[in-house]
Amino acid sequence: MSSTTTTNSLALHEIVLSIADSLNEAQETLRSVSPYDEYGRPNTLYQLPYLDFNLEVISQFETSQTGSSTGGNGIRFIPFRSTETTTKNQGVITSNISGRFVAVMPNEGLPQIALSAITKFNETNSEYAIYSIAVKAVQPNNEFVIGQRIEINFDEATSMDLNSKMSVSAPVFIGAKDGYTRADDGNVYVQVKLKIAEYNAGRTFVFKANSGTQFISIAISKP
Structure with a gap:
């Protein structure tokens, strides 16, 4: 028993x-x-x-x-x-x-910043839809920060939540997925390739960019 x-x-x-x-x-x-x-x-x-x-x-x-x-x-x-x-x-x-x-002081004692991001459609082929992601670090006075390291990763868990728990294939990064903000415009640029079948099916791909303790989510889906 x-x-x-x-x-x-x-x-x-x-x-x-x-x-x-x-x-x-x-x-x-x-x-x-x-x-x-x-x-x-x-x-x-x-x-x-x-x-x-x-x-x-x-x-x-x-x-x-x-x-x-x-x-x-x-x-x-x-x-x-x-x-x-x-x-x-x-x-x-x-x-x-x-x-x-x-x-501890916010942002590890460095001046507080905020992140903003924009996405741009580049092209499609038989396998992928290719997008560019630009992430910028901005100070409270709206001036961009030069030389700020920013990393961008695919957020699989949030992507599945937004797609009713349907699986979303991990995008392919073209080149590095992190870098330092540029002196000319304050952006870090990365390119990603999204599975064309899932892209055409209306799936949403979510990315998370972070710099230190600052995070921002970026969503890409077919218009």
Whole structure:
């Protein structure tokens, strides 16, 4: 007779992510404070420059078994509680994990930029539809940035979502799919070849361009 056991445990990355989410919510609350009170006096504004954390977790090795068929060996991580027993059980290890979340400047401390993109149809042949993609990095004053590295990749997951989960063949890049913005117009240019059958069928091909922490999505489909 099979039995079902419910285990309340978390993966280590889930524990750390929950701390990061709580820290982000706290910082957002601090940012929402008005610079001035109802009488026009400046409010004291705060921010969280860093957060040190120390976790004590139990690593417990288990063998799962359902009915007459043996499952397998596994390991689960459980947050340590002050009421936990200090008895050293076989297969149970108590560990300390410490770290620090540190606030960093946007765009790795460089001037903030935005990305923009345009596409241009070139030609078709018996196999492919060929397009050019131009991506530009722009400063807040709308001046383009020279020498900014930009990379362009095919976004297969988003392409499938936009095509009702139908498969979309990966485009072929003509030459490099990354480069540095040019001095004459601030663009990085790449060319891509799209499967002609899927292109004629109205499929949408989505690309993602990024430079540092900045991203932009680019969609190409038959007009």
